[in-house]
Amino acid sequence: MDNKKNVSQTAMLIASLRALACYEDDSLIHGNDYLAELFLPEDKRIPLKTTDYRPVIKKAIPEGLYEYVIARTKYFDELFLQYLYQQIPQIVLLGAGYDSRSYRYANQIKNSKIYEVDTSATQKLKRQILQDNALEIHPNVLYVTADFEQDEWFQGLYDAGYQSSLQTLYIWEGVTFYLTPESVDSMLSLLRQHSLTKSILSFDYQHRDNATTLIDTGLKDENITFGLNAQECDKYLHSWGYSVIEKVDSEAMNNRYLTMVNGNRFGEVKSIMNIVTAQVN
Numbered sequence: 241m242d243n244k245k246n247v248s249q250t251a252m253l254i255a256s257l258r259a260l261a262c263y264e265d266d267s268l269i270h271g272n273d274y275l276a277e278l279f280l281p282e283d284k285r286i287p288l289k290t291t292d293y294r295p296v297i298k299k300a301i302p303e304g305l306y307e308y309v310i311a312r313t314k315y316f317d318e319l320f321l322q323y324l325y326q327q328i329p330q331i332v333l334l335g336a337g338y339d340s341r342s343y344r345y346a347n348q349i350k351n352s353k354i355y356e357v358d359t360s361a362t363q364k365l366k367r368q369i370l371q372d373n374a375l376e377i378h379p380n381v382l383y384v385t386a387d388f389e390q391d392e393w394f395q396g397l398y399d400a401g402y403q404s405s406l407q408t409l410y411i412w413e414g415v416t417f418y419l420t421p422e423s424v425d426s427m428l429s430l431l432r433q434h435s436l437t438k439s440i441l442s443f444d445y446q447h448r449d450n451a452t453t454l455i456d457t458g459l460k461d462e463n464i465t466f467g468l469n470a471q472e473c474d475k476y477l478h479s480w481g482y483s484v485i486e487k488v489d490s491e492a493m494n495n496r497y498l499t500m501v502n503g504n505r506f507g508e509v510k511s512i513m514n515i516v517t518a519q520v521n
Contacts, residue, residue: 251337251362254414255279257309259288260297266500269310272317275340278373279366304510311497311509312444315488316413317341319442319517324348328440329406332357332397334427335388335415338366342381349378355397357384388415389423394430404434412443417464424466428480435520441482442517470514482518489514 259280261271277285287293298306320341323331327350333339336356342349356363363383370377382400386393402408410431416424431441448467468476474484488496490509498506 250414250418252280254309255338256284256288257301257306258313259285260294260306261310261313263288263294264310264506266506268499268501269506271310271313273313273340273344275344275375276338278375279338279369304508304513307498307507308493308509308513310506311493312413312513312515314497315493315515316411316442319409320411321345321348323409323440324350324352328352328409330355330402330408332402332408332410334410334412336366337362337414339413342378343370343375346376346378346381349380352380353401354378354381355384355400355402356381357386357393357397359387360385388419388427394434397434405436407436408439410435410439410441410443412441414444416443416445416466416468419466421466425480428477428482432481432520437520439520440485440517441520442515444513444515447512447514467512468514473514473516477516477518481521483521484516484518486517487514488516 255276258271258273258276261269262274262276264270277288280288287297320331324345325348329351330353332355333341334357336358339356342354342356358366363385367383384396384400386396412427419427428441431439446464446467447470449469470487470489473487477484490511490513493509493513493515494505498508500506
């Protein structure tokens with residue numbers, strides 16, 4: 241997560257992979273994020289439209305990352321829709337980046353309030369792009385500027401209308417990697433402190449059993465700094481006041497989201513990648 245003045249490199253990278261997935265022919269692999277391409281500069285859009293160049297792009301992607309983004313996007317799309325259909329009062333997208341769920345699924349938003357939380361630079365550019373492309377923003381979508389490394393960031397949610405007395409779904413997608421362990425602990429504590437019991441938190445993380453297992457992104461100022469031992473996930477979250485509802489490891493992602501129409505596997509997510517969904521106690 242970018243906590244500086246520049247727009248997050250990660251947000252751009254993930255948008256490019258989501259856009260690429262929309263060119264997959266297999267209906268079960270084809271990406272849902274048809275808006276992702278809007279957030280890319282022209283020099284990154286043109287190669288995507290060239291059939292012969294897309295394989296070249298894929299060869300340059302770190303092993304398993306493209307597959308992971310496909311699977312992860314589908315998982316959080318399903319979760320977002322599930323709770324929209326249940327008309328949960330609040331959904332908070334922590335580190336929203338170029339997440340487009342609030343716009344792709346605008347017709348499914350009834351009374352739920354959607355809070356997009358991110359740094360000022362990324363949010364400003366995102367809103368400008370939405371405006372430039374004449375994308376209507378649902379009145380229930382609200383923007384909150386925040387730096388997760390700062391303890392006072394939660395006040396921005398309250399200022400935007402967030403209510404701790406209402407059940408909330410928190411989607412924390414692609415963020416924990418770039419925070420310090422202390423910041424992740426602080427986030428879990430803050431969310432527990434300001435959330436109604438039975439609120440839901442879902443996030444992804446890398447399994448870590450030693451210092452060498454985390455992936456090097458190669459992105460300046462956005463190195464992977466947080467990991468969690470998957471075998472200790474339940475215990476870790478319980479210590480912060482959460483009960484695990486679902487754990488999705490790489491093999492589950494492969495089976496659920498990377499199996500093609502013909503039954504073959506499109507690819508594989510790296511074994512250290514995990515998603516967990518938990519309930520606030």
